[in-house]
Amino acid sequence: xxxxxxxxxxxxxxxxxxxxxxxxxxxxxxxxxxxxxxxxxxxxxxxxxxxxxxxxxxxxxxxxxxxxxxxxxxxxxxxxxxxxxxxxxxxxxxxxxxxxxxxxxxxxxxxxxxxxxxxxxxxxxxxxxxxxxxx
Amino acid sequence: xxxxxxxxxxxxxxxxxxxxxxxxxxxxxxxxxxxxxxxxxxxxxxxxxxxxxxxxxxxxxxxxxxxxxxxxxxxxxxxxxxxxxxxxxxxxxxxxxxxxxxxxxxxxxxxxxxxxxxxxxxxxxxxxxxxxxxx
DNA sequence: GCTTGACCTCAAGTTGACTTGAAGTGCTAA
DNA sequence: TTAGCACTTCAAGTCAACTTGAGGTCAAGC
Numbered sequence: 081x082x083x084x085x086x087x088x089x090x091x092x093x094x095x096x097x098x099x100x101x102x103x104x105x106x107x108x109x110x111x112x113x114x115x116x117x118x119x120x121x122x123x124x125x126x127x128x129x130x131x132x133x134x135x136x137x138x139x140x141x142x143x144x145x146x147x148x149x150x151x152x153x154x155x156x157x158x159x160x161x162x163x164x165x166x167x168x169x170x171x172x173x174x175x176x177x178x179x180x181x182x183x184x185x186x187x188x189x190x191x192x193x194x195x196x197x198x199x200x201x202x203x204x205x206x207x208x209x210x211x212x213x214x215x
Numbered sequence: 216x217x218x219x220x221x222x223x224x225x226x227x228x229x230x231x232x233x234x235x236x237x238x239x240x241x242x243x244x245x246x247x248x249x250x251x252x253x254x255x256x257x258x259x260x261x262x263x264x265x266x267x268x269x270x271x272x273x274x275x276x277x278x279x280x281x282x283x284x285x286x287x288x289x290x291x292x293x294x295x296x297x298x299x300x301x302x303x304x305x306x307x308x309x310x311x312x313x314x315x316x317x318x319x320x321x322x323x324x325x326x327x328x329x330x331x332x333x334x335x336x337x338x339x340x341x342x343x344x345x346x347x348x349x350x
Numbered sequence: 351g352c353t354t355g356a357c358c359t360c361a362a363g364t365t366g367a368c369t370t371g372a373a374g375t376g377c378t379a380a
Numbered sequence: 381t382t383a384g385c386a387c388t389t390c391a392a393g394t395c396a397a398c399t400t401g402a403g404g405t406c407a408a409g410c
Contacts, residue, residue: 084387095387096369104367114377115388125328125337129315132340136309137270140367146316151326153319160320167313171306174271178302180264181281184288185295191286193260202260205267219357230357231399239397249406250358275397 082123083116084109091127098127106130106144126151136167176205217258218251226262233262241265241279261286271302311340 088095101107102117107126109117126147133143145155146163153160180201189195223230236242237252242261244252261282268278280290281298288295315336324330 094369097367099388100368112388115375116377116386117388122328125334129328129337132308132312132315132337134367135272135305136312137272146319147327151328153327157320160316164313164316164320167309167316170270171309171313173267174302174306174309177267177271178299178306181295181299181302184281185292185299192282192288193257193264193286199260202264202267229399232397234358235398247358251356251406252358 081110082119082121083113084119087119087123087127090124093127093131101127101130101140104140104144105149106140108149137170138163173205176201180205216245217254217256218248219254222254222258222262225259228262228266236262236265236275239275239279240284241275243284272305273298308340311336315340 082090084095084098087093087098091098093101098107099117102109107119107123107130109119111118129147130140130143133146134140138146142163146153146160148154180198183195183198183201184192187195187198189198192198217225219230219233222228222233226233228236233242234252237244242254242258242265244254246253264282265275265278268281269275273281277298281288281295283289315333318330318333318336319327322330322333324333327333
Protein backbone atom coordinates (compact mmCIF):
# COMPACT_ATOMS: atom_id res chain seq x y z
CA UNK A 81 0.00 0.00 0.00
CA UNK A 82 1.34 3.40 -0.95
CA UNK A 83 -0.04 6.88 -0.88
CA UNK A 84 0.14 9.13 -3.88
CA UNK A 85 3.42 10.78 -3.02
CA UNK A 86 5.12 7.42 -2.55
CA UNK A 87 3.71 6.18 -5.82
CA UNK A 88 4.71 9.39 -7.51
CA UNK A 89 8.21 9.03 -6.23
CA UNK A 90 8.41 5.37 -7.14
CA UNK A 91 7.07 5.83 -10.65
CA UNK A 92 8.44 9.23 -11.53
CA UNK A 93 4.94 10.37 -12.46
CA UNK A 94 3.73 13.62 -10.92
CA UNK A 95 0.78 13.25 -8.58
CA UNK A 96 -1.40 15.25 -10.96
CA UNK A 97 -0.84 12.65 -13.65
CA UNK A 98 -1.71 9.83 -11.29
CA UNK A 99 -4.93 11.57 -10.29
CA UNK A 100 -5.70 12.13 -13.93
CA UNK A 101 -5.13 8.46 -14.75
CA UNK A 102 -7.39 7.50 -11.92
CA UNK A 103 -10.04 9.93 -13.11
CA UNK A 104 -10.11 8.33 -16.54
CA UNK A 105 -10.05 4.85 -15.06
CA UNK A 106 -6.57 3.76 -16.05
CA UNK A 107 -5.55 3.05 -12.50
CA UNK A 108 -7.50 2.86 -9.30
CA UNK A 109 -6.91 3.49 -5.65
CA UNK A 110 -8.20 1.00 -3.15
CA UNK A 111 -9.16 3.40 -0.42
CA UNK A 112 -8.16 6.42 1.56
CA UNK A 113 -6.13 7.18 4.61
CA UNK A 114 -7.78 10.38 5.70
CA UNK A 115 -8.34 11.94 2.33
CA UNK A 116 -5.15 10.58 0.85
CA UNK A 117 -5.54 7.95 -1.83
CA UNK A 118 -4.07 4.52 -1.17
CA UNK A 119 -2.72 2.40 -4.00
CA UNK A 120 -1.82 -1.24 -4.15
CA UNK A 121 1.75 -2.11 -4.98
CA UNK A 122 0.57 -3.67 -8.22
CA UNK A 123 -0.18 -0.21 -9.57
CA UNK A 124 3.52 0.38 -10.08
CA UNK A 125 3.71 -2.33 -12.72
CA UNK A 126 0.55 -0.99 -14.28
CA UNK A 127 2.03 2.45 -14.58
CA UNK A 128 5.20 1.14 -16.18
CA UNK A 129 3.10 -0.72 -18.66
CA UNK A 130 1.09 2.39 -19.45
CA UNK A 131 4.24 4.40 -20.03
CA UNK A 132 5.58 1.71 -22.29
CA UNK A 133 2.41 1.44 -24.33
CA UNK A 134 2.34 5.20 -24.76
CA UNK A 135 5.78 5.07 -26.28
CA UNK A 136 4.34 2.52 -28.65
CA UNK A 137 1.99 5.19 -29.92
CA UNK A 138 -1.14 3.91 -28.24
CA UNK A 139 -3.61 6.40 -26.85
CA UNK A 140 -4.69 6.19 -23.23
CA UNK A 141 -8.04 4.91 -24.42
CA UNK A 142 -6.45 2.09 -26.39
CA UNK A 143 -4.24 1.26 -23.44
CA UNK A 144 -7.26 1.14 -21.17
CA UNK A 145 -8.91 -1.31 -23.52
CA UNK A 146 -5.78 -3.42 -23.71
CA UNK A 147 -5.04 -3.75 -20.04
CA UNK A 148 -8.55 -3.23 -18.74
CA UNK A 149 -9.63 -2.27 -15.30
CA UNK A 150 -8.60 -5.35 -13.38
CA UNK A 151 -5.75 -6.54 -15.53
CA UNK A 152 -8.19 -8.16 -17.91
CA UNK A 153 -8.49 -6.53 -21.32
CA UNK A 154 -11.88 -5.26 -22.37
CA UNK A 155 -11.21 -6.02 -26.01
CA UNK A 156 -10.94 -9.46 -27.49
CA UNK A 157 -8.01 -11.66 -28.23
CA UNK A 158 -7.94 -11.00 -31.95
CA UNK A 159 -8.01 -7.25 -31.43
CA UNK A 160 -5.09 -7.60 -29.05
CA UNK A 161 -3.14 -9.67 -31.53
CA UNK A 162 -3.87 -7.02 -34.12
CA UNK A 163 -2.34 -4.43 -31.82
CA UNK A 164 0.72 -6.60 -31.43
CA UNK A 165 1.00 -6.91 -35.20
CA UNK A 166 0.67 -3.15 -35.54
CA UNK A 167 3.49 -2.82 -33.09
CA UNK A 168 5.68 -5.24 -35.01
CA UNK A 169 5.18 -3.26 -38.19
CA UNK A 170 6.12 -0.13 -36.32
CA UNK A 171 9.20 -1.79 -34.90
CA UNK A 172 10.40 -2.65 -38.39
CA UNK A 173 9.72 0.86 -39.63
CA UNK A 174 11.52 2.43 -36.74
CA UNK A 175 14.50 0.19 -37.16
CA UNK A 176 14.79 1.41 -40.72
CA UNK A 177 14.27 4.99 -39.63
CA UNK A 178 17.09 4.59 -37.17
CA UNK A 179 19.32 3.43 -39.99
CA UNK A 180 18.15 6.35 -42.10
CA UNK A 181 19.00 8.83 -39.37
CA UNK A 182 22.40 7.29 -38.87
CA UNK A 183 22.94 7.58 -42.56
CA UNK A 184 21.97 11.25 -42.58
CA UNK A 185 24.45 11.80 -39.79
CA UNK A 186 27.26 10.29 -41.80
CA UNK A 187 26.39 10.96 -45.42
CA UNK A 188 27.96 13.96 -47.08
CA UNK A 189 25.36 14.40 -49.83
CA UNK A 190 24.09 17.92 -50.41
CA UNK A 191 20.49 16.90 -49.90
CA UNK A 192 19.92 13.63 -48.15
CA UNK A 193 16.66 13.04 -49.85
CA UNK A 194 18.64 12.92 -53.10
CA UNK A 195 21.19 10.42 -51.80
CA UNK A 196 20.53 7.04 -53.42
CA UNK A 197 21.53 5.09 -50.35
CA UNK A 198 19.16 7.10 -48.20
CA UNK A 199 16.40 6.67 -50.73
CA UNK A 200 16.91 2.94 -50.66
CA UNK A 201 16.72 2.91 -46.87
CA UNK A 202 13.51 4.88 -46.91
CA UNK A 203 12.03 2.79 -49.67
CA UNK A 204 12.54 -0.25 -47.49
CA UNK A 205 11.23 1.55 -44.44
CA UNK A 206 8.03 2.47 -46.18
CA UNK A 207 7.51 -0.64 -48.22
CA UNK A 208 5.98 -2.40 -45.23
CA UNK A 209 3.64 0.48 -44.69
CA UNK A 210 1.57 0.22 -47.82
CA UNK A 211 -1.78 -1.25 -47.21
CA UNK A 212 -2.14 0.24 -43.76
CA UNK A 213 -5.35 2.04 -43.09
CA UNK A 214 -4.61 5.69 -42.89
CA UNK A 215 -6.50 7.34 -40.15
CA UNK B 216 5.55 19.32 -60.13
CA UNK B 217 2.27 18.72 -58.37
CA UNK B 218 -0.42 20.90 -56.94
CA UNK B 219 -1.78 20.39 -53.48
CA UNK B 220 -4.64 18.11 -54.43
CA UNK B 221 -2.30 15.83 -56.34
CA UNK B 222 0.13 15.77 -53.46
CA UNK B 223 -2.69 15.19 -51.03
CA UNK B 224 -3.90 12.28 -53.08
CA UNK B 225 -0.43 10.84 -53.52
CA UNK B 226 0.49 11.11 -49.86
CA UNK B 227 -2.83 10.49 -48.22
CA UNK B 228 -2.43 13.70 -46.21
CA UNK B 229 -5.32 16.15 -46.25
CA UNK B 230 -4.54 19.47 -47.89
CA UNK B 231 -5.00 21.25 -44.58
CA UNK B 232 -2.19 19.21 -43.11
CA UNK B 233 0.10 19.99 -46.04
CA UNK B 234 -0.62 23.71 -45.69
CA UNK B 235 0.07 23.44 -42.00
CA UNK B 236 3.37 21.67 -42.60
CA UNK B 237 4.33 24.37 -45.05
CA UNK B 238 3.37 27.05 -42.59
CA UNK B 239 5.69 25.64 -39.95
CA UNK B 240 8.47 25.11 -42.48
CA UNK B 241 8.46 21.33 -42.67
CA UNK B 242 7.87 21.31 -46.40
CA UNK B 243 7.91 24.03 -48.98
CA UNK B 244 6.21 24.80 -52.25
CA UNK B 245 8.31 26.09 -55.10
CA UNK B 246 5.80 28.47 -56.60
CA UNK B 247 2.24 28.99 -57.61
CA UNK B 248 0.03 28.31 -60.57
CA UNK B 249 -2.53 31.02 -60.15
CA UNK B 250 -2.92 30.87 -56.41
CA UNK B 251 -2.43 27.12 -56.19
CA UNK B 252 0.76 25.93 -54.57
CA UNK B 253 3.17 23.89 -56.63
CA UNK B 254 5.33 21.21 -55.04
CA UNK B 255 8.35 19.36 -56.33
CA UNK B 256 8.13 15.63 -56.62
CA UNK B 257 10.74 15.28 -53.91
CA UNK B 258 8.21 16.45 -51.35
CA UNK B 259 6.52 13.07 -51.47
CA UNK B 260 9.57 11.36 -50.00
CA UNK B 261 9.86 14.11 -47.45
CA UNK B 262 6.30 13.60 -46.33
CA UNK B 263 6.79 9.86 -45.99
CA UNK B 264 9.81 10.52 -43.88
CA UNK B 265 7.91 12.93 -41.68
CA UNK B 266 5.13 10.41 -41.17
CA UNK B 267 7.67 7.77 -40.28
CA UNK B 268 9.51 9.95 -37.81
CA UNK B 269 6.25 10.88 -36.16
CA UNK B 270 5.54 7.22 -35.57
CA UNK B 271 8.95 7.14 -33.94
CA UNK B 272 7.64 9.57 -31.37
CA UNK B 273 9.47 12.62 -32.63
CA UNK B 274 7.73 15.98 -32.54
CA UNK B 275 7.40 18.03 -35.68
CA UNK B 276 10.01 20.39 -34.31
CA UNK B 277 12.49 17.58 -33.79
CA UNK B 278 11.76 16.25 -37.26
CA UNK B 279 12.35 19.67 -38.74
CA UNK B 280 15.71 19.80 -37.03
CA UNK B 281 16.59 16.33 -38.22
CA UNK B 282 15.73 16.69 -41.87
CA UNK B 283 16.15 20.43 -42.12
CA UNK B 284 14.82 22.77 -44.72
CA UNK B 285 16.75 21.60 -47.76
CA UNK B 286 17.37 18.02 -46.77
CA UNK B 287 20.27 19.04 -44.58
CA UNK B 288 19.77 18.70 -40.85
CA UNK B 289 20.06 21.81 -38.72
CA UNK B 290 21.39 19.86 -35.77
CA UNK B 291 24.78 18.26 -35.58
CA UNK B 292 25.95 14.77 -36.25
CA UNK B 293 26.21 13.72 -32.62
CA UNK B 294 22.70 14.94 -31.88
CA UNK B 295 21.44 12.91 -34.81
CA UNK B 296 23.24 9.82 -33.63
CA UNK B 297 21.70 10.39 -30.24
CA UNK B 298 18.26 10.41 -31.84
CA UNK B 299 19.09 7.16 -33.58
CA UNK B 300 20.15 5.64 -30.26
CA UNK B 301 16.92 6.83 -28.68
CA UNK B 302 15.07 5.12 -31.45
CA UNK B 303 16.95 1.88 -30.95
CA UNK B 304 16.04 1.87 -27.27
CA UNK B 305 12.45 2.43 -28.21
CA UNK B 306 12.57 -0.37 -30.74
CA UNK B 307 13.72 -2.80 -28.08
CA UNK B 308 11.03 -1.64 -25.68
CA UNK B 309 8.33 -1.97 -28.27
CA UNK B 310 9.47 -5.42 -29.25
CA UNK B 311 9.03 -6.47 -25.65
CA UNK B 312 5.70 -4.71 -25.42
CA UNK B 313 4.54 -6.60 -28.46
CA UNK B 314 5.48 -9.84 -26.74
CA UNK B 315 3.68 -8.67 -23.63
CA UNK B 316 0.51 -7.93 -25.56
CA UNK B 317 0.62 -11.28 -27.31
CA UNK B 318 0.98 -12.88 -23.94
CA UNK B 319 -2.02 -11.03 -22.55
CA UNK B 320 -4.00 -12.25 -25.55
CA UNK B 321 -3.12 -15.86 -24.84
CA UNK B 322 -2.65 -16.08 -21.10
CA UNK B 323 -5.53 -17.28 -19.03
CA UNK B 324 -4.45 -15.72 -15.72
CA UNK B 325 -7.11 -13.85 -13.79
CA UNK B 326 -5.09 -10.67 -13.72
CA UNK B 327 -2.29 -10.42 -16.23
CA UNK B 328 -0.26 -8.18 -14.05
CA UNK B 329 -0.08 -11.08 -11.60
CA UNK B 330 1.06 -13.60 -14.18
CA UNK B 331 4.73 -14.41 -13.60
CA UNK B 332 5.46 -14.83 -17.27
CA UNK B 333 3.97 -11.43 -18.03
CA UNK B 334 5.87 -9.89 -15.18
CA UNK B 335 9.08 -11.27 -16.54
CA UNK B 336 8.35 -9.87 -20.00
CA UNK B 337 7.66 -6.47 -18.54
CA UNK B 338 10.70 -6.59 -16.33
CA UNK B 339 12.80 -7.14 -19.42
CA UNK B 340 10.95 -4.46 -21.34
CA UNK B 341 11.61 -1.93 -18.67
CA UNK B 342 15.09 -2.96 -17.71
CA UNK B 343 16.54 -1.13 -20.67
CA UNK B 344 14.67 1.96 -19.68
CA UNK B 345 16.39 2.71 -16.44
CA UNK B 346 18.80 5.52 -16.66
CA UNK B 347 16.84 7.36 -19.30
CA UNK B 348 16.11 10.98 -18.57
CA UNK B 349 12.50 11.25 -17.65
CA UNK B 350 11.00 14.34 -19.15
C1' DG C 351 -18.05 37.74 -69.90
C1' DC C 352 -19.78 35.11 -66.31
C1' DT C 353 -20.29 31.36 -63.35
C1' DT C 354 -18.22 27.59 -60.95
C1' DG C 355 -15.26 25.22 -58.20
C1' DA C 356 -11.03 24.30 -56.32
C1' DC C 357 -7.91 26.57 -54.29
C1' DC C 358 -6.45 30.63 -51.07
C1' DT C 359 -5.81 33.19 -46.11
C1' DC C 360 -6.50 33.83 -41.43
C1' DA C 361 -8.73 33.15 -37.12
C1' DA C 362 -10.86 30.23 -34.26
C1' DG C 363 -12.09 25.65 -32.73
C1' DT C 364 -10.87 20.69 -31.39
C1' DT C 365 -8.65 16.70 -29.18
C1' DG C 366 -5.66 14.27 -26.13
C1' DA C 367 -2.96 14.52 -22.36
C1' DC C 368 -1.95 16.77 -18.91
C1' DT C 369 -0.80 20.97 -15.50
C1' DT C 370 -2.04 24.80 -12.66
C1' DG C 371 -4.56 27.38 -9.29
C1' DA C 372 -7.88 28.39 -5.88
C1' DA C 373 -10.27 26.97 -2.09
C1' DG C 374 -11.17 23.21 1.16
C1' DT C 375 -9.94 19.11 4.51
C1' DG C 376 -7.98 16.32 7.90
C1' DC C 377 -3.78 13.67 10.10
C1' DT C 378 0.40 15.14 12.89
C1' DA C 379 3.15 17.43 15.89
C1' DA C 380 3.95 21.31 19.14
C1' DT D 381 -6.13 22.80 20.38
C1' DT D 382 -4.34 24.83 17.08
C1' DA D 383 -1.18 25.49 13.29
C1' DG D 384 0.80 23.49 9.29
C1' DC D 385 1.12 21.03 5.49
C1' DA D 386 0.33 17.57 2.29
C1' DC D 387 -3.14 16.13 0.40
C1' DT D 388 -8.07 16.88 -1.74
C1' DT D 389 -11.65 18.61 -5.63
C1' DC D 390 -12.96 21.06 -9.57
C1' DA D 391 -12.50 24.35 -13.15
C1' DA D 392 -9.70 26.41 -16.14
C1' DG D 393 -5.42 26.76 -18.67
C1' DT D 394 -1.73 24.85 -21.87
C1' DC D 395 0.53 22.65 -25.73
C1' DA D 396 1.09 20.19 -30.06
C1' DA D 397 -0.94 19.07 -34.05
C1' DC D 398 -4.26 19.71 -36.66
C1' DT D 399 -9.23 20.86 -38.63
C1' DT D 400 -12.95 23.91 -39.68
C1' DG D 401 -15.23 27.95 -41.30
C1' DA D 402 -15.91 32.37 -43.32
C1' DG D 403 -14.97 35.11 -46.83
C1' DG D 404 -11.88 35.97 -50.93
C1' DT D 405 -9.56 34.81 -55.66
C1' DC D 406 -8.44 33.06 -59.99
C1' DA D 407 -8.33 30.14 -64.39
C1' DA D 408 -11.34 27.34 -67.08
C1' DG D 409 -15.28 25.97 -69.40
C1' DC D 410 -19.87 27.37 -71.12
